[in-house]
Amino acid sequence: xxxxxxxxxxxxxxxxxxxxxxxxxxxxxxxxxxxxxxxxxxxxxxxxxxxxxxxxxxxxxxxxxxxxxxxxxxxxxxxxxxxxxxxxxxxxxxxxxxxxxxxxxxxxxxxxxxxxxxxxxxxxxxxxxxxxxxxxxxxxxxxxxxxxxxxxxxxxxxxxxxxxxxxxxxxxxxxxxxxxxxxxxxxxxxxxxxxxxxxxxxxxxxxxxxxxxxxxxxxxxxxxxxxxxxxxxxxxxxxxxxxx
Amino acid sequence: xxxxxxxxxxxxxxxxxxxxxxxxxxxxxxxxxxxxxxxxxxxxxxxxxxxxxxxxxxxxxxxxxxxxxxxxxxxxxxxxxxxxxxxxxxxxxxxxxxxxxxxxxxxxxxxxxxxxxxxxxxxxxxxxxxxxxxxxxxxxxxxxxxxxxxxxxxxxxxxxxxxxxxxxxxxxxxxxxxxxxxxxxxxxxxxxxxxxxxxxxxxxxxxxxxxxxxxxxxxxxxxxxxxxxxxxxxxxxxxxxxxxxxxxxxxxxxxxxxxxxxxxxxxxxxxxxxxxxxxxxxxxxxxxxxxxxxxxxxxxxxxxxxxxxxxxxxxxxxxxxxxxxxxxxx
Numbered sequence: 306x307x308x309x310x311x312x313x314x315x316x317x318x319x320x321x322x323x324x325x326x327x328x329x330x331x332x333x334x335x336x337x338x339x340x341x342x343x344x345x346x347x348x349x350x351x352x353x354x355x356x357x358x359x360x361x362x363x364x365x366x367x368x369x370x371x372x373x374x375x376x377x378x379x380x381x382x383x384x385x386x387x388x389x390x391x392x393x394x395x396x397x398x399x400x401x402x403x404x405x406x407x408x409x410x411x412x413x414x415x416x417x418x419x420x421x422x423x424x425x426x427x428x429x430x431x432x433x434x435x436x437x438x439x440x441x442x443x444x445x446x447x448x449x450x451x452x453x454x455x456x457x458x459x460x461x462x463x464x465x466x467x468x469x470x471x472x473x474x475x476x477x478x479x480x481x482x483x484x485x486x487x488x489x490x491x492x493x494x495x496x497x498x499x500x501x502x503x504x505x506x507x508x509x510x511x512x513x514x515x516x517x518x519x520x521x522x523x524x525x526x527x528x529x530x531x532x533x534x535x536x537x538x539x540x541x542x543x544x545x546x547x548x549x
Numbered sequence: 550x551x552x553x554x555x556x557x558x559x560x561x562x563x564x565x566x567x568x569x570x571x572x573x574x575x576x577x578x579x580x581x582x583x584x585x586x587x588x589x590x591x592x593x594x595x596x597x598x599x600x601x602x603x604x605x606x607x608x609x610x611x612x613x614x615x616x617x618x619x620x621x622x623x624x625x626x627x628x629x630x631x632x633x634x635x636x637x638x639x640x641x642x643x644x645x646x647x648x649x650x651x652x653x654x655x656x657x658x659x660x661x662x663x664x665x666x667x668x669x670x671x672x673x674x675x676x677x678x679x680x681x682x683x684x685x686x687x688x689x690x691x692x693x694x695x696x697x698x699x700x701x702x703x704x705x706x707x708x709x710x711x712x713x714x715x716x717x718x719x720x721x722x723x724x725x726x727x728x729x730x731x732x733x734x735x736x737x738x739x740x741x742x743x744x745x746x747x748x749x750x751x752x753x754x755x756x757x758x759x760x761x762x763x764x765x766x767x768x769x770x771x772x773x774x775x776x777x778x779x780x781x782x783x784x785x786x787x788x789x790x791x792x793x794x795x796x797x798x799x800x801x802x803x804x805x806x807x808x809x810x811x812x813x814x815x816x817x818x819x820x821x822x823x824x825x826x827x828x829x830x831x832x833x834x835x836x837x838x839x840x841x842x843x844x845x846x847x848x849x850x851x852x853x854x855x856x857x858x859x860x861x862x863x864x865x866x867x868x869x870x871x872x873x874x875x876x877x878x879x
Binding site for chain 2 (some may be wrong): 392394409462
């Protein structure tokens with residue numbers, strides 16, 4: 306489903322920062338991959354490169370469902386429509402109601418009829434349990450509720466892949482559960498997911514594979530059993546001993 | 550007790566405010582009397598609503614053969630066997646009878662009409678010019694603002710050059726440039742093609758719109774940049790293209806922040822339109838100047854002129870406040 310080959314990302318500026326160094330991996334359809342690592346390890350940059358919110362340096366390749374993401378001939382908007390993304394800061398549209406947040410892209414990108422978009426939106430809001438807030442504005446929702454709306458908004462496009470960029474990091478502790486619950490449901494339904502998170506419980510329970518990154522490179526990857534029980538690299542052991 | 554004390558304090562300073570205003574008017578009144586100025590406010594209304602006497606004059610020689618009232622009009626026919634002409638005027642205004650002998654130039658009827666006075670005409674021109682300049686200025690400013698933050702260097706440099714040029718030179722000079730340089734060139738080119746020249750009003754609108762556009766562009770840019778990056782990222786990640794993202798997500802949010810400074814810009818534009826008198830556009834200020842030279846009542850007329858501008862600008866800021874309330878999220 307996703308094939309990443311030799312991706313690097315350098316941020317130009319007063320000081321050159323190498324955020325990603327020669328990353329290669331692939332993600333199968335229906336797989337749930339959790340990316341963990343210390344802050345500044347490049348895991349968010351990796352995720353943002355997948356849908357070209359950041360443009361990776363020349364030389365590498367990213368294929369999503371066979372489409373060459375980095376090729377100038379590719380219509381990136383078509384790729385993005387197939388790749389849902391959920392952000393740390395939710396990024397709901399504050400001037401639109403919950404239901405409008407979920408229908409907007411369906412209408413303007415997928416060109417769906419008003420009724421069809423509405424129906425789809427209500428169905429997804431039911432799924433994430435916010436249907437009773439459909440006409441509220443995002444500012445009147447709790448963080449957990451907002452993040453669930455953001456998940457519904459991404460799902461409304463019928464994406465083939467969902468990317469989660471630290472979806473619970475900006476939430477109060479008591480709201481983390483409801484968002485993780487929605488993500489677990491999604492994983493069980495067979496959605497292909499790439500999740501950047503610090504929630505080790507989620508990684509252990511839901512992930513098919515865990516990728517550990519540090520200094521912009523993949524240090525170790527494997528099943529959660531392998532990863533949490535027998536990590537091979539010292540860097541991984543150190544990281545796990547610090548957070549568990 | 551404290552409340553009472555405070556309200557007494559408040560009332561005192563309220564009274565002080567009105568006192569100062571009254572004092573100011575009083576001093577002006579006293580000073581104008583000292584220099585022996587005679588205030589004649591009754592002369593002002595005629596410049597708002599003018600009564601004009603219209604004479605209907607015969608153009609040929611002959612006898613009045615018919616005076617026929619028909620509805621609200623009366624038709625007067627003058628002539629002989631060879632040729633005759635018919636003139637019309639409001640009923641009751643005729644000054645001739647059937648059988649009268651008329652020479653060319655003789656009045657057949659005299660009546661009064663009510664016309665908007667010079668000041669009202671000037672106000673209308675100011676309103677018209679400002680309105681058009683605001684519309685064009687906003688469109689221009691919106692696109693320039695977007696170009697200013699574009700990734701395309703050509704668009705960005707064009708926007709920067711335009712903004713810096715316009716903001717760096719006086720409006721008065723720009724008006725001269727538009728009228729005497731570009732206006733002359735354009736009208737000469739048109740004349741070569743046999744097309745009638747463009748009136749100075751349009752050069753005035755162009756100079757104001759292009760001047761305002763540069764400032765609007767900076768306001769638009771600041772408004773868009775004040776919207777969190779995450780909004781763009783979220784909409785782009787859903788597959789929206791740049792235009793869709795701007796139209797549905799960024800601009801509607803930026804609009805609320807743009808409105809107050811935009812209102813200020815519009816108000817300056819209305820006031821700046823007073824400079825257009827120099828290229829023979831008879832807007833409110835030029836109209837006032839003309840009236841002052843004929844009436845010799847400058848004190849009253851310049852006050853009236855200032856108040857008319859105040860009426861325009863105040864109504865505009867009220868309208869923008871209304872828009873601001875309407876775009877507020879409930």
